[in-house]
Amino acid sequence: GDSVTQMEGPVTLSEEAFLTINCTYTATGYPSLFWYVQYPGEGLQLLLKATKADDKGSNKGFEATYRKETTSFHLEKGSVQVSDSAVYFCALLGPEGSQGNLIFGKGTKLSVKP
Amino acid sequence: DAGVIQSPRHEVTEMGQEVTLRCKPISGHNSLFWYRQTMMRGLELLIYFNNNVPIDDSGMPEDRFSAKMPNASFSTLKIQPSEPRDSAVYFCASTQSSNQPQHFGDGTRLSIL
Numbered sequence A: 001g002d003s004v005t006q007m008e009g010p011v012t013l014s015e016e017a018f019l020t021i022n023c024t025y026t027a028t029g030y031p032s033l034f035w036y037v038q039y040p041g042e043g044l045q046l047l048l049k050a051t052k053a054d055d056k057g058s059n060k061g062f063e064a065t066y067r068k069e070t071t072s073f074h075l076e077k078g079s080v081q082v083s084d085s086a087v088y089f090c091a092l093l094g095p096e097g098s099q100g101n102l103i104f105g106k107g108t109k110l111s112v113k114p
Numbered sequence B: 001d002a003g004v005i006q007s008p009r010h011e012v013t014e015m016g017q018e019v020t021l022r023c024k025p026i027s028g029h030n031s032l033f034w035y036r037q038t039m040m041r042g043l044e045l046l047i048y049f050n051n052n053v054p055i056d057d058s059g060m061p062e063d064r065f066s067a068k069m070p071n072a073s074f075s076t077l078k079i080q081p082s083e084p085r086d087s088a089v090y091f092c093a094s095t096q097s098s099n100q101p102q103h104f105g106d107g108t109r110l111s112i113l
Helices: none
Strands: A003-006 A011-014 A019-021 A023-026 A032-038 A044-050 A056-059 A062-065 A075-077 A086-093 A102-104 A108-113 B005-007 B010-013 B019-024 B031-038 B042-050 B053-056 B065-071 B074-079 B088-095 B108-112
Touching: A003 A086, A003 A102, A011 A019, A019 A108, A023 A032, A023 A086, A032 A056, A032 A062, A044 A062, A102 B042, B005 B088, B010 B019, B019 B088, B019 B108, B031 B074, B042 B065, B042 B074, B053 B065, B074 B088
Parallel strands: A011 A108, B010 B108
Antiparallel strands: A003 A023, A019 A075, A032 A044, A032 A086, A044 A056, A056 A062, A062 A075, A086 A102, A086 A108, B005 B019, B019 B074, B031 B042, B031 B088, B042 B053, B065 B074, B088 B108
């Protein structure tokens, strides 16, 4: 079945460091891909998305490119801030007709130190 | 715009008691999802509804868990009887259609003593 694998954390970085969180997927067809972020004590929020191959999703300085050839959707940010400390989830959504069931990775906790 | 609203935000109760968690999805959203999040198991999908009809409840851990969606604006997740291992954060999410991202509530932190 469909699945998402993301790098295990925790990831600890200093402020202004470069961030990469790896995410790969296994799916039939052409899924849509998402990154969600969960700040402490809150629910998950959609960070960015890409719906087809070579699409780049971006938001708040974060980017991820849908790579069909490597089945990847790595999250990157050029300069992290303390406020980016959170848990990041990669997820896929199956093609039309899949009832909207998101498949989540296990999450990667990011801690940014000043 | 009002997001997904869950209540209560926190619940502490003794084992054996009935627990009811509530969710109000975003108006106009047709699908609703219940998740459980723990440190050990991460984020687990329990059940989801489409147009108020349960589509997949294979994630519901046991018969002690039940979920209902009597109308498009309200859903409940009930645990009876509750056990300490049910302690977790329970999230509700909704989406407008199957190809749109889900919107999450802030969750209910449940502690069973």
